[in-house]
Structure formats: structure tokens, C-alpha cells
Amino acid sequence: MxxxxxxxxxxxxxxxxxxxxxxxxxxxxxxxxxxxxxxxxxxxxxxxxxxxxxxxxxxxxxxxxxxxxxxxxxxxxxxxxxxxxxxxxxxxxxxxxxxxxxxxxxxxxxxxxxxxxxxxxxxxxxxxxxxxxxxxxxxxxxxxxxxxxxxxxGPGTMLYRQDLLDRAGVAAADMQPSWDAYVDAGIRIKKATGANLIGNVRTFKDLMIRGGLRKGQGIYFDSDSNVLVDTPRFHRAFELSLRMRRNHLEGHLETWTNEWAEGFRRNMTATELGGSWMVGQMANWVAPATKGLWRATQLPESTWVSYxxxxxxxxxxxxxxxxxxxxxxxxxxxxxxxxxxxxxxxxxxxxxxxxxxxDPLIDEPQPFLGGQRARELWREAARHITATAVHKQAKFAEDAVNAALDSVLDDGMPISQALSDVARLLELRAKR
Missing domain, CATH: 3.40.190.10 (Periplasmic binding protein-like II)
Known part of the structure; x- marks a missing residue:
């Protein structure tokens, strides 16, 4: 019993x-x-x-x-x-x-x-x-x-609406070479369909700052608790996020809210970035009626990350x-x-x-993804990913970086100042 x-x-x-x-x-x-x-x-x-x-x-x-x-x-x-x-x-x-x-x-x-x-x-x-x-x-x-x-x-993946890309004359391969190419494609999609590239620009930033890390390196801190925020990796993520905002490519939708889900249900969000588990979330409650319209591919710029x-x-x-x-x-x-x-x-x-x-189950077609054998992509991604060190102050750092991004996007603060300020803040917290 x-x-x-x-x-x-x-x-x-x-x-x-x-x-x-x-x-x-x-x-x-x-x-x-x-x-x-x-x-x-x-x-x-x-x-x-x-x-x-x-x-x-x-x-x-x-x-x-x-x-x-x-x-x-x-x-x-x-x-x-x-x-x-x-x-x-x-x-x-x-x-x-x-x-x-x-x-x-x-x-x-x-x-x-x-x-x-x-x-x-x-x-x-x-x-x-x-x-x-x-x-x-x-x-x-x-x-x-x-x-x-x-x-x-959660191997990182990009989900995209095949029908919206077709209407815009954009191929998934057009988004793959770089994160810049991803934003370029978003501009074309927005112009042709009115759909946003993504629901929330933070999601885009989160994936970008996870890319290119050495094995054992942290996102916000290195192994000696040195702060890694005021670096080219974060500057580029903030710059592209700002470009996305200026071109009106995001829906300003808080992830996991009803409004965010409605963006998918109403065909107003063309892509989503995250872990492979997102497909199950989309199929089960976020936007089950969009079954068959989505496809998956690897993240742009050969970004192999765990999410x-x-x-x-x-x-x-x-x-x-x-x-x-x-x-x-x-x-x-x-x-x-x-x-x-x-x-x-x-x-x-x-x-x-x-x-x-x-197991052969990995090779089975996925109905929500139009019969695509997407798990094969995620298996490939999983074997490229390296471990990321997680610092005890990582959650505080994540919140601080998000606040810094908001100050850039909403208040017009220069990126260099925002990242410099948050780096000083994290230095005070790093070894607590």
C-alpha cells in the first residue's frame, strides 16, 4: 500500500x-x-x-x-x-x-x-x-x-512558428548564424506578420549570457567569486536587447503569465527560447491549439546551453x-x-x-512539432553542453542584472553605466 x-x-x-x-x-x-x-x-x-x-x-x-x-x-x-x-x-x-x-x-x-x-x-x-x-x-x-x-x-532550444516564418519569407536557417541574424529575422517577421519575435526580451538576454562559457565557469561569477558582469558577453546581450526593444520585437509579456500564454494562442509570438521541456508546457497548457504549427531548432550562434x-x-x-x-x-x-x-x-x-x-523513443516524431524528430536535436545539444558553476549569489545576481536591463530599456540608462553599477553591487555581495 x-x-x-x-x-x-x-x-x-x-x-x-x-x-x-x-x-x-x-x-x-x-x-x-x-x-x-x-x-x-x-x-x-x-x-x-x-x-x-x-x-x-x-x-x-x-x-x-x-x-x-x-x-x-x-x-x-x-x-x-x-x-x-x-x-x-x-x-x-x-x-x-x-x-x-x-x-x-x-x-x-x-x-x-x-x-x-x-x-x-x-x-x-x-x-x-x-x-x-x-x-x-x-x-x-x-x-x-x-x-x-x-x-x-533542459537542453537549450529555439521554438519557432513555421507558418509565421513562411509568411515573412524567413527560413529557420536565416536565424542560425548569429544572435544578430536572429534579431534581423525578427524585424522581417514583424513587418510581414505583425507578430513579435519573442514575448519577453529577458528570455533572449538569459540565453545570450549563457553562451560561450568555459567548463566550470559561472554566468555571473568565476570560481574565485570575481564578478563577470561588466564584460563583452553582457554588453553584447544588452546591446541586442536594446535593438530588439527599439524595433518593437518583444511583447512586454511577463513569462508564465496568462498574457504571455495568450501571445502564443493569438499567433502574436513567433519564437520562444528555453529548455526542451518548453514543448511539453506549450502542448499541455500554454497553447495546445497551436499543435503542428511549431518547429524546433538549435539556438543561434551554436549556443549550447542548459536551461x-x-x-x-x-x-x-x-x-x-x-x-x-x-x-x-x-x-x-x-x-x-x-x-x-x-x-x-x-x-x-x-x-x-x-x-x-x-532509446528509440528519442527518434519518434513529435505531433506538437508537426512530426519533427526534435528530441534528436536535444540529444545532440546535451552532448555539447558543459557544466556551469552556480555561485551562491547567482539568484541575487540574476535579479540585479534584470534590474539593470530594465534601467537601460525603460529609463534610457547607458549600457556601460548600468553594467558598471551592477558589477560594483555584486562585488559587495560576491563573498558573503
């Missing part, structure tokens, strides 16, 4: 009360053939879509451990990571397994709150060659510890008696090709496991 719950655990989540025991015993005595309640519960904390992936694995887990229930605690994305931050810092209400989005792995990796999966009881190192290289490397902290196991990845992904971690201070079970569940979710492929089929979670990437 297994259970799942979308309710935040209360004080008695990890302890069975006397009343529960008596009730279970009475039920077994009264109902012929009734099975006893599971003796133990393994709690998994997750955010949307990941929670469903874990729930889908419960039947397989039950065959292994009919006496161990799986309790999935789901919170919305931001709430989940805030709760995990609090749990790790206070050691209160720690789950046995926590799902983490890729950027948060870096944030938590040096804090000491996550178990080192290189320890003999886990020995994740023996599986290193089975994962996409960058996904494994991303979980290595400065002490050389591996603090989380990758389960899905999101999911990991499973074991809190250092979680129940010691359940750590072996927690690791067994993580192994099942990350190293069993059938589970990885099930997540790909149901949630478009692109597998971090190389064996799953070599």
Missing part, C-alpha cells in the same frame, strides 16, 4: 499516532484479507510535474517495498525551494528525498545541508559515466562532493534509518531507463541518463 499527498506535512507526519495504529489493527481484524498499513513512510518533497513523475513510480516501488509508503509533498516551484531552504537551515520537517531545480543545486551545494552522494553508502561515482557529463558535473561542489543526482535536463533540469538530493540531517531507502528510490528514478522514459513520455522530462537517450 502506498499513499501520496499534496498537503504540507504537519508535526506528526513522520510519527504514527497510537490512534492510527489501533485503527489500522481494527481494520485488519474486521475486513477479511485486509493488508496491514505500511510500516514506514518515505517522504519526497517536489514541485509540479516532478511530483507526478514520482507518483507514477509508486507502483514499481510498491513491488519492491510493499511495507514502505511514498508520501509526495508538492508545493509550487518558489514555495518548494523556499521550504527546502528553511528545512535545510533548521533541520525541521526535512523530507527523506528532495527534488531541486538545477539552479538551486548550486545554491545549496556548499551549505553542508545535503548528503555527499560519493559516500560509500551511496557511491554515485560508480555511475558517473551513465549520466550526461555536464549534468553530473553540475552537482559537484567546491569540496568535490556530489550533492545531488540528475534526473532530467533548467531536476535533481534528487538527500538532506544530511534527515532520518538516518531511511537514508538507504531514500537512495534506492533515487537510483530507481535516475538510473532505471524505464522510469526515465516514462517521465519523458508523460511530462517531456528529457532524460539525464545516457541509456535512455539512446
Amino acid at each position: 502506498t499513499t501520496s499527498s499534496d498537503v504540507e506535512p504537519g508535526p506528526r507526519t513522520f510519527a504514527t499516532t497510537r490512534r492510527t495504529v489501533l485503527a489500522a489493527g481494527l481494520a485488519a481484524a474486521v475486513v477479511p484479507g485486509a493488508r496491514a498499513a505500511p510500516a514506514r513512510t518515505l517522504t519526497v518533497a517536489a514541485f509540479p510535474l516532478v511530483d507526478q513523475i514520482v507518483k507514477d513510480a509508486i507502483p514499481q516501488w510498491s513491488k519492491r517495498h510493499p511495507d514502505v509508503a511514498i508520501n509526495v509533498v508538492m508545493r509550487q516551484y518558489d514555495d518548494h525551494h523556499t521550504a527546502m531552504t528553511t528545512a535545510l537551515s533548521t533541520a525541521v520537517y526535512l523530507p527523506d528525498v528532495m527534488a531541486l531545480e538545477a539552479s538551486y543545486v548550486g545554491k545549496f551545494s556548499d551549505g553542508g545541508g545535503l548528503s555527499d552522494l560519493l559516500q560509500p553508502r551511496y557511491d554515485i561515482g560508480r555511475h558517473r559515466a551513465r549520466f550526461v557529463a555536464y549534468a553530473y558535473d553540475q552537482a559537484i561542489n567546491r569540496k568535490g562532493q556530489v550533492v545531488a543526482a540528475p534526473t532530467d535536463i 533548467g533540469g531536476t535533481y534528487y538530493a538527500i538532506p544530511r540531517d534527515s532520518d538516518p534509518a531511511k537514508k538507504a531507502l531514500a537512495w534506492e528510490l533515487i537510483e530507481m528514478m535516475t538510473l532505471d531507463p524505464s522510469r526515465q522514459l516514462a517521465a519523458l513520455e508523460t511530462q517531456d522530462a528529457f532524460p539525464a541518463l545516457l541509456a535512455a537517450q539512446d
Whole structure:
């Protein structure tokens, strides 16, 4: 027997009360053939879509451990990571397994709150060659510890509306040579169709600043916490963002809002940049009626970047008696090709496991993309991507850079001044 719950655990989540025991015993005595309640519960904390992936694995887990229930605690994305931050810092209400989005792995990796999966009881190192290289490397902290196991990845991709490009006489190949060429094509698309190139210019900036990084280099800081913002990489991203704004190529739509989704539904957004998982989002709720109109291609300028992904971690201070079970569940979710492929089929979670990437399922046509075999593109991208170091101040840096971009686009501040100002601010925060 297994259970799942979308309710935040209360004080008695990890302890069975006397009343529960008596009730279970009475039920077994009264109902012929009734099975006893599971003796133990393994709690998994997750955010949307990941929670469903874990729930889908419960039947397989039950065959292994009919006496161990799986309790999935789901919170919305931001709430989940805030709760995990609090749990790790206070050691209160720690789950046995926590799902983490890729950027948060870096944030938590040096804090000491996550178990080192290189320890003999886990020995994740023996599986290193089975994962996409960058996904494994991303979980290595400065002490050389591996603090989380990758389960899905987000190879960067460009989605585009084939019909809108056709009306403008633009081919996808016209956008590929450079980011400048991408903006040039956007001007032609806008003139011919009235559609914006992209919903929000920040999305464009985010992909640009991730390109061209050396292995292990961070987006905003290097390995010695030196600030990388006032550099040609950021200047160029800001310059092209400003050019996009001046040519009215963005919809000024906050990503993930209803207005942003309406831009796709009303045929007013010609491209979207992001992780491969975006196709599932578009097909399932953002703009399902546009099925068949979209195609995917690699990002311009041979920009090989990761955009999101999911990991499973074991809190250092979680129940010691359940750590072996927690690791067994993580192994099942990350190293069993059938589970990885099930997540790909149901949630478009692109597998971090190389064996799953070599499955024929990767080569199947994608109906939302007009029958295109797009997963082959994402597999190619995944094998070009290198790990990016995530600094503990990365989220603060991201917010500061976004504010600096707004000051350029909305207030007319010179790019050099905006980036110089934000660089000084980050220097004050870099080594906190």
C-alpha cells in the first residue's frame, strides 16, 4: 500500500499516532484479507510535474517495498525551494528525498545541508559515466562532493512558428548564424506578420549570457567569486536587447503569465527560447491549439546551453534509518531507463541518463512539432553542453542584472553605466 499527498506535512507526519495504529489493527481484524498499513513512510518533497513523475513510480516501488509508503509533498516551484531552504537551515520537517531545480543545486551545494552522494553508502561515482557529463558535473561542489543526482535536463532550444516564418519569407536557417541574424529575422517577421519575435526580451538576454562559457565557469561569477558582469558577453546581450526593444520585437509579456500564454494562442509570438521541456508546457497548457504549427531548432550562434533540469538530493540531517531507502528510490528514478522514459513520455522530462537517450523513443516524431524528430536535436545539444558553476549569489545576481536591463530599456540608462553599477553591487555581495 502506498499513499501520496499534496498537503504540507504537519508535526506528526513522520510519527504514527497510537490512534492510527489501533485503527489500522481494527481494520485488519474486521475486513477479511485486509493488508496491514505500511510500516514506514518515505517522504519526497517536489514541485509540479516532478511530483507526478514520482507518483507514477509508486507502483514499481510498491513491488519492491510493499511495507514502505511514498508520501509526495508538492508545493509550487518558489514555495518548494523556499521550504527546502528553511528545512535545510533548521533541520525541521526535512523530507527523506528532495527534488531541486538545477539552479538551486548550486545554491545549496556548499551549505553542508545535503548528503555527499560519493559516500560509500551511496557511491554515485560508480555511475558517473551513465549520466550526461555536464549534468553530473553540475552537482559537484567546491569540496568535490556530489550533492545531488540528475534526473532530467533542459537542453537549450529555439521554438519557432513555421507558418509565421513562411509568411515573412524567413527560413529557420536565416536565424542560425548569429544572435544578430536572429534579431534581423525578427524585424522581417514583424513587418510581414505583425507578430513579435519573442514575448519577453529577458528570455533572449538569459540565453545570450549563457553562451560561450568555459567548463566550470559561472554566468555571473568565476570560481574565485570575481564578478563577470561588466564584460563583452553582457554588453553584447544588452546591446541586442536594446535593438530588439527599439524595433518593437518583444511583447512586454511577463513569462508564465496568462498574457504571455495568450501571445502564443493569438499567433502574436513567433519564437520562444528555453529548455526542451518548453514543448511539453506549450502542448499541455500554454497553447495546445497551436499543435503542428511549431518547429524546433538549435539556438543561434551554436549556443549550447542548459536551461533548467531536476535533481534528487538527500538532506544530511534527515532520518538516518531511511537514508538507504531514500537512495534506492533515487537510483530507481535516475538510473532505471524505464522510469526515465516514462517521465519523458508523460511530462517531456528529457532524460539525464545516457541509456535512455539512446532509446528509440528519442527518434519518434513529435505531433506538437508537426512530426519533427526534435528530441534528436536535444540529444545532440546535451552532448555539447558543459557544466556551469552556480555561485551562491547567482539568484541575487540574476535579479540585479534584470534590474539593470530594465534601467537601460525603460529609463534610457547607458549600457556601460548600468553594467558598471551592477558589477560594483555584486562585488559587495560576491563573498558573503
